[in-house]
Amino acid sequence: MTWRGVFPAVTTKLKQDGALDLPALQHSVDRLIVHGVSGVILLPMLGENASLSMDERAQVLTAAKEAVAGRVPMLSGLAEVSTHAAAEAARTYEKLGAEGLMAFPSIAYKSDKRETVKWYKDLAAASSLPIMIYNNPIAYGVDATPDILEQLADTPEIVCIKEESGDIRRVTDIYNACGDRFAVFCGVDDLILESAALGVTGWVSGMTNAWPEECVRLFDLCRAGRFEEARPLYRLLTPAFHLDTHVKLVQYIKLAEHFVYGAPEWVRAPRLPLEGEERAHVGAVIRDAIAQLRGRAAA
Structure with missing residues (x-):
C-alpha cells in the first residue's frame, strides 16, 4: 500500500429505520474512487463503527470490498474496548478483505503512555495488517505523542498516524522525533493546507464524502506546493470543513452528502437527524459551498 493521497473516512449509509443501506454504500464508495481518492476507510468513527454489531460491520466490509474491486486500498476502522476484542476484530477484518486498519485507542479507557504503547503493540501482533494510529486526543483523551511513536518505531506493522490533535505544530514534532519512519x-x-505545507503525505477526510473531486484537487495542489491556486478553493470549503470538527460531524457530513448527490442522511440512534435551527444553519453552510463551487465551475 502507498500511504499517500486522500483516504476518505466513509460514512455508513443507513435507511430511515436504522438498517444498513448497502446499495447506497456501494454507490458512495464507487463515486469516491471514480473521483480520484487514493484509498477508502470503512467503519471509521464517521462510519458509526461503535453503533454497529460485528455482523453489520462484516456486511459493510463485504459490500465495500465488492464495490472497491481492487481499484484502491480498503482500510477498516477498529474501535474496541479491550485488547482481546481489538485483536479479534483485527483478525476478522483481515479475513473480510481489509488491507489495513485505522486503529483507535481503547474507546472506553483513557490509557497512559505505557498502556497506549502496549495496546498498539498487541494489536500489531494480532494480524498482518498495516496500522494507521488514529490520534484524536480531543475526543478520546489519549494522545499518541511523538515519544509514544518513538517507542513504536520498532513495530513494523505500525506505519502511519492520523494526526488530529488540533495542534499544527505536532506534524513537525513527529518528523523531528521520528524522521520518515511513519x-x-x-x-x-x-x-489540510497547513498540514500539507508541513509535509503530511495523506489526508483522512470527512467532507471528501460530499466533494471528492474538489478535495482531491485541493490536496494535489497543496502537495505540489501550488498554494496560490489552493488557497481560494480552501477558503471556499473551509466553512464546510469546520463541520468536520463538531461532535455531530456524522449528521453534518451525511447532510452534506444528501444535499450534494442525494445520499441518505439517516443515522443510527442515539444520534438523531438534524432539525430546526441547527439543520437550517448547517444546510446554509453546505448550500453556500455548493453554489460557490458551481460558480467556480462556470467561470
Missing part, C-alpha cells in the same frame, strides 16, 4: 496523515479537514 507516514503522517492530516486527520481534520480544516487543517
Whole structure:
C-alpha cells in the first residue's frame, strides 16, 4: 500500500429505520474512487463503527470490498474496548478483505503512555495488517505523542498516524522525533493546507464524502506546493470543513452528502437527524459551498 493521497473516512449509509443501506454504500464508495481518492476507510468513527454489531460491520466490509474491486486500498476502522476484542476484530477484518486498519485507542479507557504503547503493540501482533494510529486526543483523551511513536518505531506493522490533535505544530514534532519512519496523515479537514505545507503525505477526510473531486484537487495542489491556486478553493470549503470538527460531524457530513448527490442522511440512534435551527444553519453552510463551487465551475 502507498500511504499517500486522500483516504476518505466513509460514512455508513443507513435507511430511515436504522438498517444498513448497502446499495447506497456501494454507490458512495464507487463515486469516491471514480473521483480520484487514493484509498477508502470503512467503519471509521464517521462510519458509526461503535453503533454497529460485528455482523453489520462484516456486511459493510463485504459490500465495500465488492464495490472497491481492487481499484484502491480498503482500510477498516477498529474501535474496541479491550485488547482481546481489538485483536479479534483485527483478525476478522483481515479475513473480510481489509488491507489495513485505522486503529483507535481503547474507546472506553483513557490509557497512559505505557498502556497506549502496549495496546498498539498487541494489536500489531494480532494480524498482518498495516496500522494507521488514529490520534484524536480531543475526543478520546489519549494522545499518541511523538515519544509514544518513538517507542513504536520498532513495530513494523505500525506505519502511519492520523494526526488530529488540533495542534499544527505536532506534524513537525513527529518528523523531528521520528524522521520518515511513519507516514503522517492530516486527520481534520480544516487543517489540510497547513498540514500539507508541513509535509503530511495523506489526508483522512470527512467532507471528501460530499466533494471528492474538489478535495482531491485541493490536496494535489497543496502537495505540489501550488498554494496560490489552493488557497481560494480552501477558503471556499473551509466553512464546510469546520463541520468536520463538531461532535455531530456524522449528521453534518451525511447532510452534506444528501444535499450534494442525494445520499441518505439517516443515522443510527442515539444520534438523531438534524432539525430546526441547527439543520437550517448547517444546510446554509453546505448550500453556500455548493453554489460557490458551481460558480467556480462556470467561470
